[in-house]
Amino acid sequence: MEHQKDALAGLRPPTAVLTRGFDPRLSVGSARPAVFRSSTYVFTSPEAAERAFQIASGRADPLPGEDIELIYSRISHPNAEILEDQIVPLEAGAREAAVFNSGMAAIMTALLTFLKPGDSLIYTMPNYGGTRHLIREFLEPFQIRSIPVLAGQWSEMEQAMASAQRLRVVFIETPANPTLVMTDIARTAEAAARHPDRPLVMVDNTFLGPTFQHPLRLGADLVIYSATKYLSGFSDMLAGVALASDPELIRRMRARRILFGNILQPDECWLLDGRLPTVPLRMNRQSKNAQRIAERLVEHPMVRTLHYPTLFTDAEQIKIRLAQCEQPGAIFSMELEGGRRGAFEFLRRLKIARNAVSLGGVETLACHPRTTTHSSLSEEELDRCGITDGLVRISVGIEDWHDLLEDFRQALDGI
Numbered sequence: 140m141e142h143q144k145d146a147l148a149g150l151r152p153p154t155a156v157l158t159r160g161f162d163p164r165l166s167v168g169s170a171r172p173a174v175f176r177s178s179t180y181v182f183t184s185p186e187a188a189e190r191a192f193q194i195a196s197g198r199a200d201p202l203p204g205e206d207i208e209l210i211y212s213r214i215s216h217p218n219a220e221i222l223e224d225q226i227v228p229l230e231a232g233a234r235e236a237a238v239f240n241s242g243m244a245a246i247m248t249a250l251l252t253f254l255k256p257g258d259s260l261i262y263t264m265p266n267y268g269g270t271r272h273l274i275r276e277f278l279e280p281f282q283i284r285s286i287p288v289l290a291g292q293w294s295e296m297e298q299a300m301a302s303a304q305r306l307r308v309v310f311i312e313t314p315a316n317p318t319l320v321m322t323d324i325a326r327t328a329e330a331a332a333r334h335p336d337r338p339l340v341m342v343d344n345t346f347l348g349p350t351f352q353h354p355l356r357l358g359a360d361l362v363i364y365s366a367t368k369y370l371s372g373f374s375d376m377l378a379g380v381a382l383a384s385d386p387e388l389i390r391r392m393r394a395r396r397i398l399f400g401n402i403l404q405p406d407e408c409w410l411l412d413g414r415l416p417t418v419p420l421r422m423n424r425q426s427k428n429a430q431r432i433a434e435r436l437v438e439h440p441m442v443r444t445l446h447y448p449t450l451f452t453d454a455e456q457i458k459i460r461l462a463q464c465e466q467p468g469a470i471f472s473m474e475l476e477g478g479r480r481g482a483f484e485f486l487r488r489l490k491i492a493r494n495a496v497s498l499g500g501v502e503t504l505a506c507h508p509r510t511t512t513h514s515s516l517s518e519e520e521l522d523r524c525g526i527t528d529g530l531v532r533i534s535v536g537i538e539d540w541h542d543l544l545e546d547f548r549q550a551l552d553g554i
């Protein structure tokens with residue numbers, strides 16, 4: 140497929156995502172990719188098999204344009220290859236991608252590829268509950284030291300970078316879940332580049348990427364997604380993706396993926412692949428809906444504070460938003476009057492929005508982070524991160540925004 144890539148070089152992302160990486164001749168002419176469920180692949184010759192193993196094991200590099208035969212689906216399969224080729228143009232600055240069977244699988248594989256016992260890792264707080272759990276409960280006992288820094292507090296980041304020993308990874312999630320506090324990606328990447336250990340900067344870009352935030356362009360090394368969210372967009376599958384400008388980083392992660400057995404399965408690859416062309420359409424609509432709703436709900440007397448990028452008041456946060464986010468995105472959180480009771484009453488009264496965790500789907504979802512997604516944090520951590528009793532998180536879908544606004548207003552009025 141190399142020749143095809145060259146012919147189509149230079150296309151803009153919405154075109155490239157539909158034309159790159161898929162050759163209909165390899166799917167008996169079908170206009171959209173077929174699903175290849177086979178677990179194993181037939182070699183054209185023993186020599187081709189030997190060569191495929193040399194390359195898969197990293198003992199040899201493929202020659203330019205060389206056709207390398209598939210071996211076995213845990214190593215790779217046609218639907219993963221198609222998806223990995225087609226997703227690259229969506230991420231500005233990316234040259235290579237690897238797909239995993241969940242966002243957590245992508246995060247775990249990234250951390251276990253680049254960290255070993257004795258190394259340390261810095262991560263921003265608050266962040267996705269599973270990521271924090273993985274770092275604290277699983278990596279720490281393997282002698283991987285982790286240093287949390289509060290999102291939006293640059294002095295904490297500087298201090299952590301100055302004190303860390305064998306610093307290999309700086310893992311940032313921006314905007315932070317669920318408070319939307321932002322971390323400066325370019326500044327983090329510059330500080331990492333100056334650091335004697337030259338740690339990799341990894342960005343969990345699930346909330347705003349790939350449409351509105353481009354960490355690789357800002358100097359990050361690795362971008363990670365829970366494709367369960369906006370990339371797939373219909374709350375009906377689990378998937379994860381890692382992308383990088385340096386193909387070597389992805390090749391190293393793929394070598395781990397072979398051992399872990401956490402490649403995304405063919406059916407899921409096919410499903411996710413079909414959703415890619417509409418990612419920017421869905422995200423733009425969702426972001427516009429959320430902005431219209433958030434900027435009106437902030438006036439409601441039952442809303443104490445509303446966390447949303449266009450409503451930031453902190454000068455530093457506004458500067459970061461303007462520098463690294465093209466649109467504010469479709470997630471906001473609000474602290475309601477009446478604490479936990481107020482928040483629960485609000486959730487109980489919603490008629491269109493559903494009370495569920497997860498985000499990024501075409502349908503609107505609402506949840507209470509303190510008692511659900513972030514319930515494993517200590518009281519002290521919750522308070523430090525601003526995850527209060529009255530806080531609800533909303534992921535806005537593609538419904539008509541007037542209907543959603545009315546739904547939120549009637550639920551707020553009823554508290």
Ligand SMILES: *Cc1c(COP(=O)(O)O)cnc(C)c1O
Pocket residue numbers: 241242243244267269270312316343345346364365366367368377378379
């Ligand atoms: C959902 C989520 C994850 C985990 O992804 P899964 O696909 O559920 O494994 C990681 N990071 C963020 C920001 C998420 O929202």
